[in-house]
Amino acid sequence: TVTAISGNDYQATLVLNGTEPSGPLSISLSYTDTMANILDAYLTTTDDSEVVYDQSAPEINIRQISSSNSNSNWAKVDDTVWVNFTANEALIPSSISVPIFNRPGTASTIYNNQGDQTFSYYIITNNSSDPQELIGFQISSFSDYAANPGVVVDGTTDGSSVQFDSEDPYPLVINNVIATGGTVAENYWNSTNTGISIAVTIQSDLTLIEGEFQILTMVNGNNAGALGTYVLSAGDIGIPKTVAGQENFE
Incomplete structure (x- = not known):
């Protein structure tokens, strides 16, 4: 559908129905002036803008956990626990929620490493009442730039783990x-x-x-x-x- 906006400005509208192929949407702008002259079609934009049609949900297939402790498989009170993960496409940073240690995702702080695909979330283990157990996490929400939501994932993909320990050792x-x-x-x-x-x-x-x-x-x-x-x-x-x-x- 083509709509006249004002003067010589027009806007073409297409509502996607799901049959279009994924990727950048192509354009072909052909027109006839008021003198019936048929001009060559334009196949590109003048400002390099584009719209990418994306029907695929993002995936996070690389997930790892570690701590700032000298033994990165353990964490004590006031250590930092990092969850590092990589998506198969760029994610909207504000869409990501990563509850660590069963705390709300807002308790975790994000660090965007590279290209909106690789992220770290971390918490400070300053709550001595946390259970003495392996620290679990869940990537409970995330979306790509087309607003496609990803499927919730939890646990690591490389076998890494962090055990929380807030108790002093027994006297020798x-x-x-x-x-x-x-x-x-x-x-x-x-x-x-x-x-x-x-x-x-x-x-x-x-x-x-x-x-x-x-x-x-x-x-x-x-x-x-x-x-x-x-x-x-x-x-x-x-x-x-x-x-x-x-x-x-x-």
């Missing part, structure tokens, strides 16, 4: 301390001894993996410094760990 217990080297006398340190061995009970707490502990010493009630700092591996969990003093002890 020193079971035994033995002087080593030279003449060993139980419960005593003498001038011939060259080292010290400490047996520490490690609790069955998976959050201790890649954690560390430090052993401090006192002599005659005075602080004598640290014997060393020790890193825990998965094999140390739930069993006594024997470590040697890393610093001189005299």
Whole structure:
């Protein structure tokens, strides 16, 4: 339908019925002037404008979660948890809602990474009452620039996960301390001894993996410094760990 707007200005209107092919809509503007002259058709716009016909819903097939913790698979209070995802086409940033940890999507903050296709949403885990569990998320709403809504998705596509932990670790217990080297006398340190061995009970707490502990010493009630700092591996969990003093002890 062609409508005269004013003077020599006209507007052509087409209501799409769903049979049109997806992609930029083509135009062919042919006309005859008042003197019956038939002029060549125009096939392009003069301002490079175009309308893209899009019937396809956007998809988010790449989703990943991580945290700012030194171990990105865990998060504690005040850590930042990131949900990163990529769509197969540009999305309207304001249309996206990502509830993380069962909090409303408005509690998450968006970071638009590139071309309206790759985004990050994050929250600060400053609520110590959140459950001690894997942090879940859902991309509950999103739309492309043609306003086609996407289907709700949740979970990661790469197997990544973040466990929230707001509890302090159990206290470690020193079971035994033995002087080593030279003449060993139980419960005593003498001038011939060259080292010290400490047996520490490690609790069955998976959050201790890649954690560390430090052993401090006192002599005659005075602080004598640290014997060393020790890193825990998965094999140390739930069993006594024997470590040697890393610093001189005299």
